[in-house]
Amino acid sequence: MQSMHSAGERTARGNLSGRTQGGWLHYFANPGRFARFTRPILPWLGAVSALLAVTGIVWGYAFAPADFQQGDAARIMYVHVPAAWVSMSGYAMLALCSFFSLVWRHPLADIAAEEIGPVGAGFTFVCLVSGALWGRPTWGTYWVWDARLTSVLILFFLYLGHIALVRGFESRERGYRAGAILALAGVVNLPIIVFSVQWWNTLHQGNSISFTGSSIYPSMLYPLLVSTLGFYLCFLTLVLARILAAIMERKTSSLLLASAERDA
Amino acid sequence: MIEHLNPWPFINGAYGISVLFLAATALLTWRRLRQATKRLAQIEAS
Numbered sequence: 151m152q153s154m155h156s157a158g159e160r161t162a163r164g165n166l167s168g169r170t171q172g173g174w175l176h177y178f179a180n181p182g183r184f185a186r187f188t189r190p191i192l193p194w195l196g197a198v199s200a201l202l203a204v205t206g207i208v209w210g211y212a213f214a215p216a217d218f219q220q221g222d223a224a225r226i227m228y229v230h231v232p233a234a235w236v237s238m239s240g241y242a243m244l245a246l247c248s249f250f251s252l253v254w255r256h257p258l259a260d261i262a263a264e265e266i267g268p269v270g271a272g273f274t275f276v277c278l279v280s281g282a283l284w285g286r287p288t289w290g291t292y293w294v295w296d297a298r299l300t301s302v303l304i305l306f307f308l309y310l311g312h313i314a315l316v317r318g319f320e321s322r323e324r325g326y327r328a329g330a331i332l333a334l335a336g337v338v339n340l341p342i343i344v345f346s347v348q349w350w351n352t353l354h355q356g357n358s359i360s361f362t363g364s365s366i367y368p369s370m371l372y373p374l375l376v377s378t379l380g381f382y383l384c385f386l387t388l389v390l391a392r393i394l395a396a397i398m399e400r401k402t403s404s405l406l407l408a409s410a411e412r413d414a
Numbered sequence: 415m416i417e418h419l420n421p422w423p424f425i426n427g428a429y430g431i432s433v434l435f436l437a438a439t440a441l442l443t444w445r446r447l448r449q450a451t452k453r454l455a456q457i458e459a460s
Contacts, residue, residue: 196440203436211429229432269439276435280428384436391443398450405457 179256181397188394192387199383206232206377214373226284228374232381233277234302238340240270240385241305244312245337248330258393260326261400263333264316265392269385271309278306289353297346298354301339308336 177183210228217224244266250259281299282292293299312329319325342349347356358365359374366374 200440207429207433226428229428233432272435272439276432279431283428283431384440388439388443391447395443395447395450398447398454402450402454402457405454409457 176254176256179250179254179258181258181261181400184258185394185397188390192391192394195383195390196387199380199387201380202376203380203384206373206375206380209373210377214370215367217370220288223284223287224370226280227370228377230277230280230284231374232378233273233280235378236381236385237270237274237277237302237305238343239382240266240273240389241308241333241336242340243389244270244309245333248333251326251330252334260330261393261396262389263312263326263329265396266389267309267313267316267329269388269392271306271313273381273385274302274306274309278302294353296352296354297350298343298352301343301346304339305336305343308332308339312336 206228210225214225214228216222244263247259247263247266250256251263278299281302285294286292312332315332316325316329319328344357346352347354359371364371
């Protein structure tokens with residue numbers, strides 16, 4: 151009895167120290183635990199994201215000042231820039247999940263990577279279309295094969311490739327492995343997108359916001375930041391909801407399969 | 415300010431496509447989540 155007790159203590163201590171050393175990741179990688187944790191916070195997260203996204207969009211569209219050179223066309227910034235940032239961060243998340251999937255074979259990492267793909271592709275599409283619509287009045291053309299635009303188009307194709315690869319195999323496991331390798335190889339495109347405006351002569355403007363500061367006037371910067379936060383939270387809400395739905399769909403399939411095997 | 419609002423950016427489509435994308439994705443995701451919840455509850459009950 152005493153030895154059992156001390157063994158239990160050892161396990162508990164092991165789990166605790168594991169958590170402090172980053173084992174919390176493994177702790178939440180359990181699909182059931184993740185679902186129990188996510189379900190109650192999802193409605194609140196959805197409400198906050200919708201509120202922030204609507205506030206940012208309305209603020210930028212109706213209340214922020216027009217640009218002294220571009221006029222109202224600059225208002226496209228309040229949807230284009232957040233969509234661009236979310237599309238790149240989404241891909242970084244996809245690559246991170248792919249890394250966890252390849253290294254630790256976490257089933258939740260596979261599900262997360264699968265569910266991030268379509269949402270990230272959607273945001274990238276919004277970024278490309280809004281950018282083209284901004285380019286027409288300011289550059290006189292919807293599209294140029296400029297380094298920034300082309301690298302974001304490649305990002306869109308990487309998302310589409312990942313979506314197709316993950317779903318393109320009869321064996322789900324093989325699809326996840328292939329998708330993870332593509333996602334990790336595609337990470338090289340992220341610094342190319344960010345630094346393309348510095349490395350090459352581009353029609354696209356340089357970075358206005360960095361970690362060290364911003365060249366945007368506060369009356370335009372604040373709505374942009376609110377809109378960006380709203381877009382990020384929308385992305386997070388959508389991805390979490392899709393992962394939760396995927397977990398429940400898999401549980402339903404396994405229960406149906408178990409029931410069919412019992413009946414046979 | 416809103417009284418001087420030019421509706422052009424929305425008509426131009428950038429806001430339209432963003433709002434449409436966010437609303438459509440949210441609706442589709444919510445429907446999928448609701449269906450998955452209902453179906454799992456049915457299977458677990460039976």
